[in-house]
Amino acid sequence: MTPDQRDLDELVKRLLADPANSDHPMHYALSQLWLAHRELLNRIERITHVSDAYQSIAREREMSLAERFDKQLRQLEKVARISDRYQQMMRELNIALEEASTHDVLTSLANRRLLMERLKAETERAGRLQHDFCVAMVDIDHFKQVNDQHGHDTGDRVLIEIARVMQAEVREYDLCGRWGGEEFLILLPELDLASAQVVVERVRLGIRNLAIRQGTEALTITVSAGLAAHLPGESYSDTINRADAALLRAKQHGRDCLVLAS
Numbered sequence: 479m480t481p482d483q484r485d486l487d488e489l490v491k492r493l494l495a496d497p498a499n500s501d502h503p504m505h506y507a508l509s510q511l512w513l514a515h516r517e518l519l520n521r522i523e524r525i526t527h528v529s530d531a532y533q534s535i536a537r538e539r540e541m542s543l544a545e546r547f548d549k550q551l552r553q554l555e556k557v558a559r560i561s562d563r564y565q566q567m568m569r570e571l572n573i574a575l576e577e578a579s580t581h582d583v584l585t586s587l588a589n590r591r592l593l594m595e596r597l598k599a600e601t602e603r604a605g606r607l608q609h610d611f612c613v614a615m616v617d618i619d620h621f622k623q624v625n626d627q628h629g630h631d632t633g634d635r636v637l638i639e640i641a642r643v644m645q646a647e648v649r650e651y652d653l654c655g656r657w658g659g660e661e662f663l664i665l666l667p668e669l670d671l672a673s674a675q676v677v678v679e680r681v682r683l684g685i686r687n688l689a690i691r692q693g694t695e696a697l698t699i700t701v702s703a704g705l706a707a708h709l710p711g712e713s714y715s716d717t718i719n720r721a722d723a724a725l726l727r728a729k730q731h732g733r734d735c736l737v738l739a740s
């Protein structure tokens with residue numbers, strides 16, 4: 479509708495609505511004309527709408543086969559890209575979930591669950607292939623004092639640093655894990671007691687040499703450790719218990735040392 483038509487429309491509406499014109503002899507005729515006019519406009523609008531839809535369908539039909547094929551191909555590519563992104567997201571989520579369920583959040587070391595799985599597998603392998611393996615229990619000395627004197631955040635930093643040294647000092651196929659609060663377990667496959675002792679001593683001295691910065695001072699942290707070689711036929715819990723008993727003796731001997739299990 480043009481602006482002039484709109485003005486005329488408004489004027490007729492006002493004239494018909496004005497009570498002063500209700501008795502005018504042309505009032506009835508004008509109102510009938512007005513209704514007919516509105517009806518006509520509505521019909522034109524509907525026809526235009528249908529015609530637009532029809533033209534768009536006709537345009538689609540006129541599209542060449544190649545164009546339609548291209549369009550469908552583009553749509554398929556889009557769906558494939560979305561699906562690729564979705565699958566990548568799912569893969570990343572799975573990796574993150576796997577990592578969270580098998581690793582300690584603070585130190586990123588193996589958690590107790592992963593340690594137990596590997597201990598079980600190693601015990602079975604040792605039984606099958608007559609391989610040796612050793613277990614070391616490593617516990618921070620007087621860690622409560624570190625927390626009490628320097629705060630929990632510093633305590634956490636100490637745990638992270640110790641984990642880093644452990645990882646650096648063991649071999650690639652050894653597994654370090656956080657067994658409990660300030661207690662760590664090192665699984666040393668295919669090593670006899672004497673060779674495992676060398677590795678665990680290296681870890682112990684590496685931790686001792688850490689010198690963790692705390693304000694102007696450098697904290698010296700020591701650990702005590704107990705080491706046990708898995709005996710043929712024994713369960714991994716028994717091996718851990720013997721390593722734990724050796725650790726207790728290390729604590730009783732004044733800490734900062736490694737004791738071999740009997």
Ligand SMILES: Nc1nc2c(ncn2[C@@H]2O[C@H](COP(=O)(O)OP(=O)(O)OP(=O)(O)O)[C@@H](O)[C@H]2O)c(=O)[nH]1
Nearest residue numbers: 617618619620621622623625630631633634659660
């Ligand atoms: N900062 C921090 N502290 C922890 C965490 N887990 C356990 N601890 C602390 O570790 C300390 C362990 O204390 P204790 O069992 O008395 O052992 P300790 O002081 O190391 O003494 P010994 O083992 O006998 O040498 C407690 O103060 C716990 O709060 C942790 O994730 N972060």
